[in-house]
Amino acid sequence: MSANDREFALLARYLIGSVPPARFRARYESGCRALFGDPAAHSAALRLALRRPALLPLLDAGCALRRREDPLRQRLLLLTAILEASPEYADVFLPRTLTWPKLLLALPLRGVFAAAKALAGAVLLLAVREGAGP
Amino acid sequence: MIPAEVIVVGSGASGVHAAQALLEAGRRVVLVDAGEKDAHYAPLIPAKDFLTLRRTDPGQHRYFLGDDFEGVPFGPVRVGAQLTPPRQFITRLADRLAPVLSGEFAAMTSLALGGLAAGWGAASLPFIDDDLQGFPLSRADLQPHYDRVAARIGVCGDAHDALAPFMGPVNGMLPPARLDSNAASILKRYRRRSEAFARAGLHVGRARLAFCTVRHAGRGPARYHDMDFWSDHERAVYRPRYTIEELQRRFPDQFVLMMGCLAGSFEEDERAGTVRLHCTEIATGERVVIDGQRLILAAGVFGTARLVAASLGWDGRRLPLLCNPYTYFPALNFNRIGAPAANRRHSLSQLQMIHDPDGTRRHLLSPQLYSYRSLLLFKLVKEAFLGVRDSIGVLRELSESFVILGVHHEDRPHPGKYVVARKASGDSVALEVHWQPTASAERAQQRHEARIRRFLLQLGCLPVGAVRPGPGSSIHYAGTFPMCERGGAATCTPEGLLRATKSVFLADGSTFPHLPAKGLTFTLMANADRVGGAVARSLR
Numbered sequence: 001m002s003a004n005d006r007e008f009a010l011l012a013r014y015l016i017g018s019v020p021p022a023r024f025r026a027r028y029e030s031g032c033r034a035l036f037g038d039p040a041a042h043s044a045a046l047r048l049a050l051r052r053p054a055l056l057p058l059l060d061a062g063c064a065l066r067r068r069e070d071p072l073r074q075r076l077l078l079l080t081a082i083l084e085a086s087p088e089y090a091d092v093f094l095p096r097t098l099t100w101p102k103l104l105l106a107l108p109l110r111g112v113f114a115a116a117k118a119l120a121g122a123v124l125l126l127a128v129r130e131g132a133g134p
Numbered sequence: 135m136i137p138a139e140v141i142v143v144g145s146g147a148s149g150v151h152a153a154q155a156l157l158e159a160g161r162r163v164v165l166v167d168a169g170e171k172d173a174h175y176a177p178l179i180p181a182k183d184f185l186t187l188r189r190t191d192p193g194q195h196r197y198f199l200g201d202d203f204e205g206v207p208f209g210p211v212r213v214g215a216q217l218t219p220p221r222q223f224i225t226r227l228a229d230r231l232a233p234v235l236s237g238e239f240a241a242m243t244s245l246a247l248g249g250l251a252a253g254w255g256a257a258s259l260p261f262i263d264d265d266l267q268g269f270p271l272s273r274a275d276l277q278p279h280y281d282r283v284a285a286r287i288g289v290c291g292d293a294h295d296a297l298a299p300f301m302g303p304v305n306g307m308l309p310p311a312r313l314d315s316n317a318a319s320i321l322k323r324y325r326r327r328s329e330a331f332a333r334a335g336l337h338v339g340r341a342r343l344a345f346c347t348v349r350h351a352g353r354g355p356a357r358y359h360d361m362d363f364w365s366d367h368e369r370a371v372y373r374p375r376y377t378i379e380e381l382q383r384r385f386p387d388q389f390v391l392m393m394g395c396l397a398g399s400f401e402e403d404e405r406a407g408t409v410r411l412h413c414t415e416i417a418t419g420e421r422v423v424i425d426g427q428r429l430i431l432a433a434g435v436f437g438t439a440r441l442v443a444a445s446l447g448w449d450g451r452r453l454p455l456l457c458n459p460y461t462y463f464p465a466l467n468f469n470r471i472g473a474p475a476a477n478r479r480h481s482l483s484q485l486q487m488i489h490d491p492d493g494t495r496r497h498l499l500s501p502q503l504y505s506y507r508s509l510l511l512f513k514l515v516k517e518a519f520l521g522v523r524d525s526i527g528v529l530r531e532l533s534e535s536f537v538i539l540g541v542h543h544e545d546r547p548h549p550g551k552y553v554v555a556r557k558a559s560g561d562s563v564a565l566e567v568h569w570q571p572t573a574s575a576e577r578a579q580q581r582h583e584a585r586i587r588r589f590l591l592q593l594g595c596l597p598v599g600a601v602r603p604g605p606g607s608s609i610h611y612a613g614t615f616p617m618c619e620r621g622g623a624a625t626c627t628p629e630g631l632l633r634a635t636k637s638v639f640l641a642d643g644s645t646f647p648h649l650p651a652k653g654l655t656f657t658l659m660a661n662a663d664r665v666g667g668a669v670a671r672s673l674r
């Protein structure tokens with residue numbers, strides 16, 4: 001498996017829980033080339049996520065707070081767009097309605113978790129300096 | 135050399151209505167336009183509703199994201215971000231051939247068939263006398279032109295709702311567009327307390343849109359596919375190219391359309407009473423000369439400024455510039471959280487509001503309420519401060535109750551806001567915009583926005599931020615050659631004649647001396663119809 005294959009599989013599994021067919025990988029790669037000029041990422045956060053997939057949720061949350069232009073976040077967003085614009089995965093992104101009681105319980109819980117993750121991620125990112133080797 | 139009675143530059147909202155008035159008065163017209171088109175994306179989009187396309191079309195990534203991923207923007211929200219890949223042809227050629235330079239002001243200009251209105255939001259609000267302060271015109275002068283333009287383009291809305299006193303009558307209005315679930319709940323809430331809101335200066339009604347809710351002039355009826363930012367299958371939203379097609383059909387012997395031509399400059403022969411337009415064919419670089427008795431410039435505010443400066447040698451001359459400051463408020467509509475929303479809807483503005491902050495009607499604001507769906511979730515996710523995966527989870531649940539309130543502020547001329555032409559290579563002219571609004575205007579905007587936020591809360595919507603995409607972002611430009619009863623060379627007569635010339639008329643936003651906080655395009659079209667009529671009469 002090449003480095004790009006691993007990156008695609010890691011990010012896709014994180015976003016939707018499975019690895020999509022090869023044509024999505026090709027689309028992802030041409031997106032990286034078109035938007036970032038380079039299919040290979042130069043980001044300490046992404047390199048760390050590739051080595052330690054379990055840290056990806058923290059790094060994602062941390063980047064949203066502290067490094068909004070980080071290649072890790074940008075690549076996650078690109079892959080989100082690609083998956084969203086496909087009949088296979090559209091339903092993962094289309095609006096979902098919840099009942100009020102569920103919303104009242106689920107949303108605050110999710111908010112608390114997300115905030116905790118963001119804080120932990122931000123601290124983690126302090127330790128992950130740009131330019132640090134893999 | 136091509137002879138014409140009247141040459142019109144520009145196939146945008148202004149140009150086509152000036153041309154129509156001339157043709158209907160029996161004049162021969164040559165209409166020149168750079169004429170960029172989209173032949174790429176339109177054929178890819180099936181005539182189906184948004185949800186069906188999302189669930190069934192394997193080719194959707196091509197138009198939703200763009201073949202070069204031009205629909206996946208990174209960086210801060212900027213002018214033009216609202217243009218989807220199938221609409222980006224509107225600015226493509228202008229970015230290359232007619233750029234506008236500015237540090238702080240982002241100008242969106244078009245060299246496309248139909249101009250900026252090839253992608254406009256269709257909000258069509260007439261000006262009332264209070265909006266026309268500083269114009270040498272009254273609503274009564276514009277009324278027949280509003281009525282004529284409304285009959286051509288089809289304007290829907292409710293002529294009798296709370297907005298009526300701020301709009302005045304417009305003949306032949308089409309039934310209002312169907313409301314989506316968000317808008318219906320907000321309007322209901324407003325109506326329950328409408329008197330209290332009115333006392334506080336807030337009036338809410340149905341959006342006034344150039345949108346065929348019923349079959350009209352061979353267009354529509356709207357099928358509510360929620361694809362209005364992407365495709366034009368049933369032609370429900372008005373686009374100037376429909377007028378061009380109609381003029382070609384109705385006036386085959388009077389009307390010549392010259393697409394693919396870039397106008398560079400004009401010169402007058404005062405003795406002969408003629409005007410000559412110098413153009414370049416974009417594809418071949420060949421020079422084309424068109425002679426006429428009158429020239430109407432409707433090239434958009436920047437395009438017209440460029441042509442006038444290049445022709446009259448106005449290198450370094452400052453021309454005043456107006457542009458409505460724009461802010462939008464994303465908000466959560468608590469009335470709808472957890473409730474399923476109807477699929478069939480349109481993507482344009484759902485509700486129109488008018489806020490009269492001091493009760494004088496002299497500083498009206500006209501916020502517009504939109505729902506968010508067809509621009510896809512990833513754009514919302516990008517703006518959120520949660521991780522991407524968490525944002526998807528949360529925003530999916532909230533997106534049906536997500537609304538956006540866009541607020542335009544009025545704009546008046548000030549020495550700190552101007553455009554200046556500089557001679558560039560060959561005979562081309564570069565435009566530079568300088569934009570330094572006054573602190574007092576900005577304070578007034580903040581005060582008004584604070585009230586708008588409070589209204590949102592009272593209507594059951596929680597604002598979750600305020601986004602100011604920056605100067606230029608309203609895409610409502612005006613004011614470079616203001617019309618006035620008396621003025622210098624760089625002003626126009628009330629009929630649109632540029633005073634520095636004998637036979638050159640301006641029919642776009644260049645002549646508006648002030649910009650009320652209402653979309654200007656309906657008035658642009660009405661005024662262009664008026665100028666076209668005046669030019670036709672001047673030839674008798």
Ligand SMILES: Cc1cc2nc3c(=O)[nH]c(=O)nc-3n(C[C@H](O)[C@H](O)[C@H](O)COP(=O)(O)OP(=O)(O)OC[C@H]3O[C@@H](n4cnc5c(N)ncnc54)[C@H](O)[C@@H]3O)c2cc1C
Nearest residue numbers: 144146147148245246249250255256257397434437653655
């Ligand atoms: C996304 C978007 C949403 C909008 N929504 C609204 C709305 O809801 N309500 C509203 O009131 N307004 C709206 N607007 C603004 C509205 O589109 C413009 O005010 C209007 O289209 C301006 O029309 P115009 O004909 O004066 O100029 P333009 O649209 O700029 O047209 C100028 C024309 O001249 C041609 N041209 C220019 N220079 C040359 C040259 N040298 N040679 C040959 N041809 C030339 C161009 O090709 C173009 O066709 C919106 C704009 C955008 C982009």
